Amino acid sequence: MVRKLKHTEIGDIPVDWELQTFDETFRVMSNNTLSRENLNNRGGAVRNIHYGDILTKFPEVLDCSEDEIPFVNDLSLLSSSTQLLQDGDIVVADTAEDETVGKVIEVQNLGDSKLVAGLHTIPCRVKKGDFAPGWLGYYMNSDLFHNQILPYITGIKVSSISKGAISETLILVPPFDEQEKIVQSLNKIQLLMTAETKVVNKIKLVKNGCLSKMFPQKDDTVPEIRLPGFTEAWEQRKLGDFGKATGGTSIESEFSEDGIYKVISIGSYSENSVYNDQGIRAIKSDKTSNRVLNRNDLTMILNDKTTSGNIIGRVLLIEESGIYVYNQRTERIEINLDEYDSVFLYEMLNAPNIREKIIKQAQGNTQIYVNWTAISLLKYMIPSKEEQVKIGEYLHSISNLITLHQRKCDKYSSIKKGMMSDLLTGKIRLV
Structure with a gap:
């Protein structure tokens, strides 16, 4: 009909x-x-x-x-x-x-x-x-x-x-009975989203508990909870000791799915984010400054264009080497892998109670920013490389679980958006 x-x-x-x-x-x-x-x-x-x-x-x-x-x-x-x-x-x-x-x-x-x-x-x-x-x-x-x-x-x-x-x-x-049917359909997908969101939030609570107890607090030299087999005191190190730092570049090229440069935008720095080559690519352009990023590099946001400063100090872990364009508001940290585990540093620096050290160094009014030279002097308690690896693996497994359920939630959200587009406009009728 x-x-x-x-x-x-x-x-x-x-x-x-x-x-x-x-x-x-x-x-x-x-x-x-x-x-x-x-x-x-x-x-x-x-x-x-x-x-x-x-x-x-x-x-x-x-x-x-x-x-x-x-x-x-x-x-x-x-x-x-x-x-x-x-x-x-x-x-x-x-x-x-x-x-x-x-x-x-x-x-x-x-x-x-x-x-x-x-x-x-x-x-x-x-x-x-x-x-x-x-x-x-x-x-x-x-x-x-x-x-x-x-x-x-x-x-x-x-x-x-x-x-x-x-x-x-x-x-x-629309007619009342059709409204009811549309709402019933949308409620079903919303229930799936809500269930996944609750799982994500519960796992985040577990992780936050781990982050608060697996790193030394205040003047302590060891954390409250340690993984089996480790007893040595942690040592104090500066942020600048973790690796060589290089500033990012402005992104001047247009974007294309078939371009040759991998682009790291500020939007890539979502919570529990790891850059795994899923982003947009930039087309080849003589105007584009680009740098090689290696697996296990970190990039950190130094400038928040808003007045909130909420993303200052957030870190991204590079999991695949390649030629990247990364924002001039960020700093690349080429980790010294002989002494430090990049996964451990990624989890540690993103921990809210630890990232506060960097946020406290922020300045500016219309834009909030931190100076790398200043924050590179910030001190952190660091365990042996072997213990770093074990802590990094443990925390990263929790992060991966969060990502898994978040992707399910995002999938349901995408389905729901499509349903709303079709059902709320009458493109698809349920009566």
Whole structure:
């Protein structure tokens, strides 16, 4: 059977699907202005949706019976105008550092709990339309809706949107039974993603526990936990002792899948990242400065173009030799393999409690950076080469396990994105 379509402002949609504006659909409610310092994860009477959690943590549909939502420290901080949320309400993050601004969560399974929307959010309640639980959360995070928001984003360093600016964006309203079927399908893939995410987070907790106990703390010369067979005290060494350092280069060539230079971008430095030749390649270009990187080299980020400095000091391990283009904001460390194990150094330098040493040396206002000459003098406690190898192997096996489950999660995420593209536009019908 041929499905009839109609042309609309957001593209072709099924003829039996309706459109209504954001302003027609929602009544905007009051939020509060509590910062992260006013919240806790221990407990309380009222929970609070922080915009940062919307952007980085919460899924499209917030299951209040399962997802961890912080509590308000002091109820007297809430103004009398702050309104409690209920199932079916949506909360929009109106501020972000990039185009993720406008991400939405839909509140579900609140039960008897009390929940409010916090700083930099726009809480809304449906006043017109019949929506299946979960539909608004999925639809308003789809490209179909988010692309409508893009023209209304303002700001340079910080992106923001206003409730007035997005009042004429369009909400898609399919028949209720079709909404239900679409949501059921998306919920299934979301459950798989959630399960993998929980596994990743549990393994990360295990690894963080190992990192805090397998390296000496403060003035100690040995760690709290050691692998069997090692008893010697660790020795103090400087960061600059680990190997020869060379600065990166600017990337001026265009990118191509069939180019000859392997490119290490700042985006390559994800958590638990190892560079294994899976990145983009740059085309051959006389303008491109390039250097040979060898297996077991490390590259470290020295300059964070944002004001957060969150990626300063993060290290990447090279697992395959080749000709690379690596960013001028990074430093290559050609490890002295006679004395040091590169896997051990990679795990040690990326450990949050150890990377703090480098972050504390950061300077700058509009861009946060560290000077290699200065941080090369930082001191670390290092065991024998044999013990380094064993610790590196142990920690790296945990990292590989995290990567394995993260890739599964990423695969499910890709599948879900494709499903949203097809189901939320009516390209594939479930009725």
